[in-house]
Amino acid sequence: MSNTASHTLSFTRWLSPLVDEATFDFYARRINPTWRWSRVICRVTKIEPVAADMLAFTLKPNGNWRGFEAGQHLQVYAEINGVRHSRSYSMTNTPNPAGEIQFAVKRVPGGLVSNWLHDKLKTGDHIEIGQAFGTQKLPCNQPLLLVAGGSGITPVMSWLQHLAHRYQHADVVLLQYARDAATLPFQQQLAQIAAKMPNFTLQTILTDHPGQPPIVFDDQQLTQRVPDAQRRAAFACGPSSLTSAVRQVWQARGYTQPLLTEAFSPPALPDNSSVHPVALSYSRSGKQQQGSSGVNLLQQAEAHGLKPANGCRMGICFSCVCKKESGTVTNLLTGETSSEPGEMIRLCVSTPVSDVTLDL
């Protein structure tokens, strides 16, 4: 981490017998909108378009921010109609003396948070984020092949800037995919990186051409574009169709060079119609089990050997409330389904609709 513990607010220990965090925050934010006990509040310092449907936001976080490394992600919080939503985005810059972070957001048609960020957030506003997370590390001492589809370019931007800063002579090929020229993100920034890195090659591939099937990544394309792929460590980031295509080619060719992939998949569509098997992951205990959409999550977690707190088992007492990290669940009391990442759910009255990860 770049600038870690030095910022830890030691005054909190002195104040804790007098005021709690909520009381402190209540007053502190009225003095300075970014002051908090432990939460990370940022001022938006810059918003710039990086493609027709993509904006890059530059933030200046308060002292509670513990810094980040190239290729990490962050959680961005937005309160919309009284409900706080969270989404993760990748950092698109590298640690810098100004202490600024940048992330980019593609407008998702119908997407609640991405549209809010595009339409409502303005320079000078304040927004809350979580600490950086994610531990993917690219090898820096060997030739690289980067494959990015759509907004999959975002962590790649962070890597490239890191390389441009520290390893100008690195041998890097970037295959960048986008539907058309207008949605091809970060072209200006990539040109700047190319100017600094003599051994950097950018190859853009536009996938949509009127009257033709979309162009996809395959073996032949790789041979044409990157004849020396076998000597490169690779990182692919984008929709799961792209990352799995890369993985397949890698396997078919029997490559032994490291391959990292990161897929940005849309949430699985809920299928309420019938009882079906789902995968249940328990992040704290590191377990993954096969579950069913027909049984509440409390019973299933217990059947899988966990002991979640519980009481009434009928949705009254809130003893069983647990953070759902991802996935879609149905609330049996209201019949509503929700896919909101990070929401608190009552296990005893929630059934999984898709694969679900719980903080248990």
Added chain:
Amino acid sequence: MKSNRTLTASEIDAFGAELDQLRHRTVATLGERDATYIRRIRTSVRITELAGRLMLFAGFFPPTFILGVLLLGVSKIIDNMELGHNVMHGQFDFMNEPEFCGKRFEWNHACPADFWRYTHNYEHHTYTNILGKDKDLGYGLVRLFPEQRWNPGFLLQPLYALLLAILFQYGVAIQHLKMNRLLNGKMSKAEFGERFQPFWHKLRHTSVRDYVIFPLLAGPHFVAVLCGNILANLIRNLWTWVIIFCGHFTKDAEVFPQSVLQNETRGHWYLRQLRGSSNLKGSKLFHIMSGNLSHQIEHHLYPDIPANRYAEMSVEVRKICAKYGQHYNTGRFSVQFASVLWRIFRYALPNRHQQAPGQKQPA
């Protein structure tokens, strides 16, 4: 006198379904309005606390001292009732906001929030007014219903009730320690010690703050601030005791035997909550000061729905009750409270015929 029509099984289902629909209609509209409401409540807690403490710092000068005590008392009442009690029910979990997360919220009260979440959210709300299961029925000190077995110890219960009221914040905390189980040997010393730890921590934290740190900060006005804080806590204790006793022990409130739990349907559960709870009429301010427990019936039907919705829901709940011929127990504060006091005095004495509980529905 009240009258409750005896419902058939299918009527009970229909009754439950109508209450469920009201829930769905309300939940579908939760949002900005409720978030703004709870934030306003939080603001009022903070401002009254700050103002109260500042006034007390001025010492025993009567106008500021009295106002300071009242403001601090009000702050603690709103913190415990409209803010803490409701947030800890998870009513504002829909916001996904850590500050209003029911599971994490901690209040300005000697009872650790985790104790409360167990004894209140789970025991009391699940087993409302079931003899032997709902420990809130007199807190083991007071006999309130003829169905509870009498013993000579209850003769002094008006006195116990007064003591409980004065020390209510500790009473609520101690409830979770289950001291009687330690005394009759059902709980090991070790287990008791484990339960005692968090209570001790919270007790120390809240007492040190109110009775040591703030008085010390006041310098020469140490004694004034100390007394002011004691009085503010007393006001809070008395008021919360009164409101809580008015919730389930008024004249027409009913108790139930444990047998009702067998195969209890959702409709039955609603019916039991309705018959075990009682409302208080009053102004908007009164509802806020009582943490909307003045809408005890709605709160027990919908403990997880933001309390600021109870007033409008009560109109519909009343209609549904009327439709099914069920008594809706509400009344003026003075009348309801008088009936609670009557119970405390009346059932200090034995009754001639021991009554079996819950002779009527829901059974």
